Amino acid sequence: MKYIIIGLGKFGAALAEKLSEMGNEVIGVDLQMSRIDALKDKLTHTINLDATDPDAVENLPLNDADTVIIAIGEDTGANILVAALMKKKKVKHLIDRVVDPLQKTVLEAMGINEVIHPEAEAAERWAKKLNLEGVVDSFELDSNYSIVETEIPEEYHDKTIEELAINEEFDIIILAIMSVEGDTNEMGAEKDRKTVQGVAKADTVLYKDDIMVLYGSNDNIRKLLDEHRKFKERK
Template sequence: MKYIVIGLGTFGSSISVKLAEMGNEVIGVDISMSKVDAIKEKITHAISLDATDPEAVKNLPLKDCDVVIVGIGEDKGANIMVAALMKQMKVKRLISRAVDPLQRTVLETMGIEEVIHPEKETADRWAQRLNMEGVVDSFELDSDYSIVETKVPEEYHEKTIKELNIKDNFDILILTTMNVSNFKNELGANKSETSVKGIARADTVLYKDEIMVLYGHNRDIRNLLEEHKNFKERM
């Protein structure tokens, strides 16, 4: 995977290094040359430029990038300007940082659905989530085991956990499932909210619009996610 991280403060630099350690190609961007120098040996490339300048941004390989992360925190105006510019340039996937509820609301109103709250969510958690396709959220227990939220695949729709036999096939436990409800925020932007349904049992029925919470070895979770990706491609 190829990532561009704009803003190399504490959060931006942490997630850049973590993603690079996972084997991804990471380009870090910051207007501060000292921040660029501090990280250049730890990631694929580090570039000093003003990401609020449309002409300067044209020098970035945005079309070849899978994910752009706007990690600017101290300057909320610059954060919103860069996020708007990335949205305008139609990057494949855009994730932006927010430091308060109002900023989050503004970003969501701009159509940015994935917003990071570094004060509540660690860089390690987001790196784990980004590194496995299909993951909604994750919590890394250690370097090998994680708890992961992922959408229920269509081929699991209206089947019980016992029928699917995921424990034997993938050595993974389904801990619970969650409903997803959609609503609009104060400015009319679409938002979603999840609610836990309780401990999953053998007779728990899965539905394609829900989220299932998995526990297992990172390798086994990745295998399960890859299986569903390949299933979709065969259809």
């Protein structure tokens, strides 16, 4: 896939690097030369230009890009102006970053409905992680359903998914299992590394302290986690 990311601040730069590491062709665009220099060896190509300038935008290979992502966050005016230019150019797939509700309303009025709000999304994940014991990470599909990573509790150890009958009891699907191994980062500090063991099946055996990826309604996931908590308290 070929991506053009406009705005290489903290969010845009991190997104560009991750997409590049995944084997995609990534072109990074920013007005600040220092940001271009920081990423020139990490991305396919970096371009120093003012994306609010219609003449400058003509130099971008927009027709070749599968997706254009506007990652400008600090200047909502510039963000909206760039979005208008991208709409005028009729790019194949446009995603825009938003930082406040008013900006989102303006973008929706322009016909741009696919937006990223990294601060709100991060806050949502952390709220669930802090509020529900055992949650490692979560992704909200809508206001009612989520995909949640949670630690496999002791009472599930060495049992198969079929034996546990979680789907029948809680109407929750176990999508995958991840093992957790110790690792170190570039600075030598210890961290956990998660490895997906593949799609979970009826005969998949669960082991304590690994992670299971659950899909279901928020209410049912909460009930399941409450059961885990009560089990621990009874011990």
